[in-house]
Amino acid sequence: MSSASPAPVMLVTGGARRVGAAIVRRLHGEGARVAVHCRHSRDEAEALAAELNARRPGSVAVLQADLLDTAVLPALVSAVVARFGRLDGLVNNASSFFPTPMGRMDEAAWTDLVGSNLKAPLFLSQAAAPHLLATRGSIVNIVDVHAERPLHGYALYCAAKAGLLGLTRALAVELGPAVRVNGVAPGAIEWPDDGQFPPAAQDAVVRHTLLGRVGEPDDVARTVVFLLCNAPYITGQIIAVDGGRSAHL
Template sequence: MTQTPVVLVTGAARRVGAEIARTLHGAGAIVAIHYRSSAAEAERLAAEMNAARPDEGGESAASFAADLLDINALPRLVDSVVARFGRLDALVNNASSFFATKVGAVDTAAWDDLVGSNLKAPLFLSQAAAPHLERSGGCIVNITDIHAERPLKGYPLYCAAKAGLLGLSRALALELGPRVRVNAVAPGPIEWPQNDHDFPPDMRAAIIEHTLLKRVGSPTDIARTVKFLVFDAPYITGQVINVDGGRTTQL
């Protein structure tokens, strides 16, 4: 990339998304921080980045609000980023809903949320971003899950949605090449949120024991992989990289 790249990261106000945004910014990117409801966190992150590196015009990051389940809002989100920074070089579809669904009790609200955030929104946002990415010779990185290919019991709808995103990643690589690269990153066991009651300590210990590295991963592990795909992988497209400590070898 000959110019300072502009990267839009969805769900970037907290946790893995925020670490992806920080890592890309640290590598020299201008970062568009998308959020839905975490306005304070997003604005704080943008201020942190601008204090660390004010580019020409005074900012190297900015926050953008959008409800990704509102399909009509997605072209507006892309247009806002391009209007602010003049271009778009990469899209990281990170935003995701995650919760259990019991077969026999799946309803349309769960469908709309899980499939909407994990598959529908990435498709329509990628579609809106594609013309800009074609002009810049850019890329898309989708955050999937190792359970897209190896389902997690109790989460059938989430797994199906992530499987769809994995298939979409490969299909978009076919559709958007040669100008746009499309890849996916599939996290395994990454540090659980403190308030995550779905995975009690004994379950977490069992999951870690089934990794080859016998430890949990961190958001930084995901962020560094995204950075590699954005900055250092010009001949890689249509691929998925599992960042899971080797867990998939034992599933």
């Protein structure tokens, strides 16, 4: 990123932990100022901000909000702009992920999974759009390889991510030519920390991954940074970061 112009400002939802934190670290390392959104992980977000602000004072801020409450999303964007003076990029990373077997799906699961994976990215992007148009900024949505190749037992999650895939392309149409909108579709990057995938299930996934291993959060982060900062002629695209798994699912 050029030092001749103001450091760009990026908002990363769900940026306190796991892949989100890797995205925050990578963007910060590239010279960006970063707004780290969190919902419950305030302590982790504050620790990450303290770590990065020690390297570059005032470059990271923490903002807490429940993205399922769409009424607060304009205020979340306004808080970023009030803190840093502009907005150049939005990473819609925050996501719920849990199984919804047939016969056991309910309205609460719908509200959570569709709300976090589709509704919130839509309304947050809408709130951010005027600021991104002003800076000729960019949006990156974190999709999933299972948006196109559903995972058994996770129908609602897969449907929500399929919606996000479609939304990514639709927003590229709506916001072009000034704002680029792309998606990153991770495969096996980090296993859920709640035991959803026992060792046998993990081994089965790795066996179907062409590179024969699980990826790292930074694999996603590097791709996000590329799309946000180094891909001026790419929009409306979904890049799979999955070790080749989707090539033969």
